[in-house]
Amino acid sequence: MTEHLFEGADWDFHTLQRITDACEEVALKDLGLDVYPNQIEVITAEQMLDAYSSVGMPLFYKHWSFGKHFAFHEASYRKGLMGLAYEIVINSSPCISYLMEENTATMQTLVIAHAAFGHNHFFKNNYLFKQWTDADGILDYLDFAKNYVMQCEERYGRIEVERTLDAAHALMSHGIDRYPGKKKLDLRAEEKRAGRRRQHEEEVFNDLWRTVPKGAAKSRSTLSIERRRKLLGLPQENLLYFLEKSAPRLAPWQRELLRIVRHIAQYFYPQSQTKVMNEGTATYVHYRIMTKLHEQGRITDGNFLEFLGSHTNVVFQPEFDDPRFSGFNPYALGFAVMQDIERIVTNPEDEDREWFPDIAGTNDVMGVLRDVWANYRDESFIGQFLSPKLMRHFRMFHLHDDPEERAGIRVDAIHDERGFRRVRRELARQHDVGYIDANIEVVDVDLSGDRRLILHHHVIKGAQLNETDAKRVLQHLADLWTYDVALIEVDANDKVLREYVVSPRPIPAAVA
């Protein structure tokens, strides 16, 4: 009989060390996880509130909006409307997990397993995080950003800096590169490629091509438009990037501020795409670790029951007609799918063999899961691994709400043979940021005329922009661009639905 890691609810720092070591043993040996070095920090409720207001980061530049969030969270926390998270974990290397001091020993074990191993593994291995975030550099970068903003405030005034940051924040959701850019080739590679091209041309040379008639020559004006758009890198959906590089009258420090906001938005971009997977992974990992520790006799039955109590709360999914319902619970969905994968891999039914021929019955649970964790995001994860059994379990159904439809909201598909694929596709789409965020891009600048910036919003399914908000954001955009900005909402057939034109506000003379 192994010794218990702790007794009762109390813990001290030696207990935390023992707990972490025990979790690490299970995580690395049994589950084969690959994690960043861990750093575990114990904090108070007030510090947790602090962390909330600066999007969880340990250091951040100063801005009033964080104060607003702090005041808001504090008010609802004091009134008991809101509980605080048990932990916050930061995608950095070392991976920092904040634990609340009032957690019991069981909760600390749960949280360490969840954050320091579950989230940590996901951060280190998922392709989106690898592609878009720099775990080693983020804390240094935030430190740089904080100091830079502070210096700007000293030099150019708080109000000016605030104005720029406000504008940048408004555009933050459109300051993201959604596709990795082309890698710039170095000269040697460039030369090689040119050589290969020449060689290919020589090999396939045929004089007959010369005689094939060409299409009508492009007119000069089309050519110049094309040239202009190419020079400006248009169309461009990363509005902050575009402004940083091309806005005519921004000061260098303003461009740097836009860049900072853009980098931070980019850093959080993978998190918004992997909520279900990230939480699912962490929940699955803490469940496995806790169960293992209990099997080894290192957690008492009483403490294990306490764990099961909070675990069930975390993965509770209310039904749609429940007053507590507010969409799918990412913890519940992610955890359920991952457990289901475990079942399919070890103990498949005929249906599973038909739906998941690649993984059914392979018996390598962790191998499959590690592959899933590394190579999917929410949308592809659900689209690929949500099984009919799980759809039946959740009793999922798809509603189609067309305002034009008089009869009401149509039930489009339910959890039956005819509906499985449609329900799954639709749920996957709900988790696709490409669908969630408005598709807005810069399409042109009237360089020869009044330098008006022209943006298009490609309207999907008739969902147009909220007018008041759109005007305010465009105002910020115009202030940065310093000339007129037009936003045109077009539907799939290029029909113009609505047009906004906003002029920049004059900069107060005292500051200019």
Add this chain to the structure above:
Amino acid sequence: MPIHIIDRRLNPGGKSLENRQRFLRRAKSLVQGAVKKTSQERDIKDVLEGGEVTIPLDGMHEPRFRREGGTRDMVLPGNKKFIEGDYLQRSGQGSAKSSGPGEGDSEDAFRFVLSRDEFVDLFLDDLELPDLAKRKIAQTESEGIQRAGYTTSGSPANISVSRTVKLALARRIALKRPRKEEIEELEAAIAACEDEDERTELVAQLERLKAKSRRIPFIDPLDIRYRRFETVPRPVAQAVMFCLMDVSGSMSEHMKDLAKRFYMLLYVFLKRRYKHVEIVFIRHTDRAEEVDEQTFFYGPASGGTLVSSALQAMHEIVRERFNPSDWNIYAAQASDGDNSYSDGELTGMLLTDKILPVCQFFAYLEVGESGGSAFDLSDSSLWSLYERLRNSGAPLSMRKVSERSEIFPVFHDLFQRRETAQEKAAP
């Protein structure tokens, strides 16, 4: 793999304080409006308790591109009876529509908690005491201590080590006290020296150096410096506030309540600016008496009305207890405006000759019944008297109030930052 476990609980708190202040600064006008609104609804005694305020989110909105409307598709859990092709009725807030609303919709008003200090600051911001010129440095309890350089004598607890060492170093260098290295060097040279004569020479030199270093101490009592403190008088401005109120039968509970609110505000305000604020309550019917607060507001009294009696009482109290050169004197008078006709002349004389010259500020608040707009009625006898005085240049502030909610605006009006408080006023 090494795991670091760090206790951050002892780190200094208030990391968000700076951001919070920025937020308050930015939302200042909104918060100020909210503070005033809150304070109108509250009892005056709680008015400065701080607490929750609600501001419209609008002004502090952080806009984002948001989409709305259009056709919506959603996948929900918990189907019990639907089959494909069913139609659900749209009811305003039908159960099927309860899927997650956009985050922005849920908070149209923004509530948060202000601390007591923040609340009072906002509450009294942009108010200014009229005529602060007459500040008297009172003799009592006005000693403060502050650093005042260094001294050569003092208590050992106050030794300034850094200064002492600095001086010792300067002295040793000035007197060319041999350093330890020099002596060691010489000793090494002696050990290495072959020649007997040279050796004797070196030994003598060493002896000289050693003697010198004994003669010149490392730290001399001469070097020791003590931190010096001196006591400085701190100006303590003190103020006395006279509350004069007519308690004759014509004053209703409502009117007294209005007056009370005004006095409370004035008290809070003075309390912010002066360390010491004394309050003197004088109530009057056809004769005046100094009473305690309880009696002032709630004690029953009835009779005719002679305003001059109250002014006379105030004058006497000032003469006896509050020397105008030591005290800042504020007075606020509340009345429904009644005064016996014959008293007018005496009142005017007392005010111009005795009271106003010693007062920093004299406010007259005419309270009316709720609902009755005081401004429509013809001016009361007291009002017309005071107005006459003011027009002839007497430094008087006067306002009419009939609703509880008007108190703060009136107060605010009276104490607004301005060149001088005694300018023309009133509607």
